[in-house]
Amino acid sequence: MSTTVDTLHHEEHHDHKPSGITRWLFTTNHKDIGTLYLWFSFLMFLIGGSMAMVIRAELFQPGLQLVEPHFFNQMTTVHGLVMIFGAVMPAFTGLANWLVPMMIGAPDMALPRMNNWSFWILPFAFIILLSSLFMEGGGPAMGWTFYAPLSTTYSNDSTALFVFSVHIMGISSIMGAINVIVTIMNLRAPGMTYMKMPMFVWTWFITAFLLIAVMPVLAGAVTMVLTDKYFGTSFFDASGGGDPVMFQHIFWFFGHPEVYIMILPSFGIISAIIPTFTRKKLFGYSSMVYATASIAILSFLVWAHHMFTTGMPVVAELFFMYCTMLIAVPTGVKIFNWVATMWRGAMSFETPMLFALAFVILFTIGGFSGLMLAITPVDFQYHDTYFVVAHFHYVLVTGAIFSVMAAVYYWLPKWTGHMYDETLAKFHFWASVISVNVLFFPMHFVGLAGMPRRIPDYSVQFADINQIVSIGGFAFGLSQLIFLWVVIKCARGGEKAAAKPWEGAEGLEWTIPSPAPYHTFEKPPKIEG
Amino acid sequence: MAQQSNNRKIIFRLLLGVAGMFAFGFALVPLYNAFCDATGFNGRTKNEAVAYTASHVDKSRTVTVQFLTHNAKGMPWQFKPDIKEVHVHPGEVKLVTFYAANPTARRMVAQAVPSIAPAEASLYLNKIECFCFNQQPLAANTDAEMPVQFYLDPEIPEHITTLTLSYTLYDMTADANATTVAQTTTSE
Known part of the structure; x- marks a missing residue:
């Protein structure tokens, strides 16, 4: 490993960069790689989104109209996989690449060549996964949770491709996580103590440890599925002494921390944006750090709340119910701190702030429906209904994805050197926030009324609500094209952005010019106070 | 070059963590069996x-x-x-x-x-x-x-x-x- 930070200093002192495709293929620059991750994630967001459009089009009316049930199952499955592993996680990794070095005063990520690898294996993972949709028998259709025996006894021939693509995604995430941890531990500018790091850096630091703890467990789970299906093992096969319920335990041991992997970086983003546009310091910084760490630790103790209906002993159900409810405490601390930051602040409502405010309100709705689901006895009614779908889309779309959009608007002037079109951006915000609620809010009711998830047909009494939901879905999907337009327009030109385009912004990234030069902080900055 | 050796130390530990968790995923199988046998969890009986x-x-x-x-x-x-x-x-x-x-x-x-x-x-x-x-x-x-x-x-x-x-x-x-x-x- 010859490419250390020191040699980089000697090699490329100027702002020149290689041109053409090779710049992107061979780049070890954290900003280039961050850009690649973000564009990749947006592409995946559109692909996963178009699958959601297929789902909503089929569910527009009761009965089977457009697609075969088997294809519908592939759509729900691959929509989930693409959105989680292709859109949300790479978006956060892209933001970490762009921002973590600039926020801690480092010249680049600590392991730039590994950084290149961790991005460039990702497209292959998704080419494998998406191409399986076009193969004989189709792609994975067992739900993104790939419960055994759906993924073993009853799955398509393409299951091996699904397994390998998940392996590659896992390796990519683990490499990204290692890079973030090493960068944060070793490349902080002198004087940047842990308790002075911006919240985004803190939340990503903790997220990276979660990734290292659970992505290998996911790799183990898919490997067991692979050997059960193709090599005659019986991890999940009762006739061979295995147990299909054990699959769910192993899967959710990964799956629940995964939920926090997809939301902790959002907390960091919101903790950066709200103080800027309220022109106040973040309320309760250290309590934010401890709350994030407690959420991460608790996330390992709640996995079986996904499995209340598998017939667990009452004692176990109570344990997992109480632990789950306990998570509401540190999360409540965070919501409280954000509201307290806004209290009596000089607030202004630029687009990043609008998305951040929508995040606080709508994520809290998702949190509350999560608390309802945590109550064991009522979960027996809610389990596997659209209520669950409504819940996790509130936390993932209006939570994670809204925070990514807030982050893009907030740091776009720094990345491109131009201000984005504020009018168009506000239009994007209002179109998104209205349509997303038309899309997901009625799902609560249709779920409580008993409509099961992942089924291509439904009973006629759900028809009206499903029509409203589908219209919201199409509107939300189309609204994202405005987002694409704003970003392209901003990248191509616009009003010149100052080094610190937001009056109330704080942090090292605002001390460097906009657009951020190709190489920054080759000499570490001095941190005062 | 102190930086580089320091990086390596952290990378080594993190990779050890990754390998450990991969092994832990598989160790869950006998752990789960032992747990079920001991508690009757999941309705399994001593066969x-x-x-x-x-x-x-x-x-x-x-x-x-x-x-x-x-x-x-x-x-x-x-x-x-x-x-x-x-x-x-x-x-x-x-x-x-x-x-x-x-x-x-x-x-x-x-x-x-x-x-x-x-x-x-x-x-x-x-x-x-x-x-x-x-x-x-x-x-x-x-x-x-x-x-x-x-x-x-x-x-x-x-x-x-x-x-x-x-x-x-x-x-x-x-x-x-x-x-x-x-x-x-x-x-x-």
């Missing part, structure tokens, strides 16, 4: 013969034991309990039989996998003899009575008044032919 060790027969209580049978997917046998339920005193030894018939024109091998509900009760149901301990072969177009001899531990909690013993019958013919696989499954 092995137990000698009769009850200290007394508790005549003051009667527990209803119900029997259920299921055929796994693709299993063509007829399989049912001869009696649907029995009433036993804790500590009392009972013998019940199940009827199995192979209607096909070929010799088949089956394996029954038991499960008990409520899961808590699985710790107190002891089988002295059971057809589920071994694979059961049946020649073409033959049938058999398959016995289960069991007793309930007198320590069984008061609130358990009914328990269900359910068997799922799996077709193991293919595996029994591939002897190596069959060896490992019967020893489970």
